[in-house]
Amino acid sequence: MSLAACADLVERGDPDRFTAVMAAPVEMRGRLWPLYAFNLEIARAPWVTKQPMIAEMRLQWWRDVVTEPAPRAHEVAGPLHELIGAAGLDVAVLDRMAAARVWDVYSEPFEDQAAFDVYLDETSGGLMWLAARACGAQDRAEQAVRDYGWAAGLASYLRAVPALEERGRRPLVDGRPGAVRDLAARGLQKISAARVGRRWVGKASPALLAGWQAEALLRQVVADPMIVAEGRMGLSEFARRGRLTWQALSGRW
Structure with a gap:
């Protein structure tokens, strides 16, 4: 232990x-x-x-x-x-x-988009909020942190879509390219909304480092939604390290 x-x-x-x-x-x-x-x-x-x-x-x-x-x-x-x-x-x-x-x-699919949204909020959103809370975030920061966690969880989930399909799952409510693009765009909107409450997160910002790749990955999907089904999402090692270093040093996310 x-x-x-x-x-x-x-x-x-x-x-x-x-x-x-x-x-x-x-x-x-x-x-x-x-x-x-x-x-x-x-x-x-x-x-x-x-x-x-x-x-x-x-x-x-x-x-x-x-x-x-x-x-x-x-x-x-x-x-x-x-x-x-x-x-x-x-x-x-x-x-x-x-x-x-x-x-x-x-192996059943999500009942609807609302069910998918709840899944991301209760898994990724909940985890990021607990991490931020453990690091001293104010109570009023919860929605901002959850929004950021939701977007980070979406980016990770989209990367996992090919593997989930191989395991017999139906991971997306609507897997058509246009719908996938719209979903990624919603994730970017969540990140923008989260940043409005950045000041309330304060010293707990290191708890949000886990989402350091989310914005760049979601922008990739908006630009080309086919990269999800084809398993081509991802950043170069240089971009990964650069984004993480910037976020860690600046405290901005």
Whole structure:
């Protein structure tokens, strides 16, 4: 039960977030590792078994973890429990993060666009808000952080579309190029809306480093929506490092 174990899990399973955390101030990293390790655990729970019941049981285990008063002897559950208490995190947000992952267990499509929007908000939006809250964001920053998290989650999700389709999923409500372009444009609008509340995020801005690639990736999709289906989304290593360094040094996102 250590932060080092959480960091190791994130490094192996979520390298982009690992890179983002390493760009954050040292004193904030300890508050990000448990959250990102928890997110990794619930994100992969639906994929480690072909039996839906077992996958749901794994997710329920994590839902129990975040609501129980005593910590469990687990490399992620222990540090997460400590963080919940130290940062006063809303366990309902953590619970909804895990509950939303039930969609990943099954092959049914999203019911409608509203359901897709909720999925992104409760997974990516919820995670980014908890990260910002753990790093000291004001309560009134929540909507701005969630908007930014939603857009970052959309960019990551669009990159995963080919892999999801290979696994038999129908990841998008409407996969036609025009609809995909409009979806990416909505993500860019969310980023613009989030920036209106930037001042309320304040010193917690390092928690938003995880979204450092989102704007550039979504702009790629607006310019050419076919890159989603063809799996061509992505930035050069130079662009990735440059954008992250700028965001980390400037505190702007």
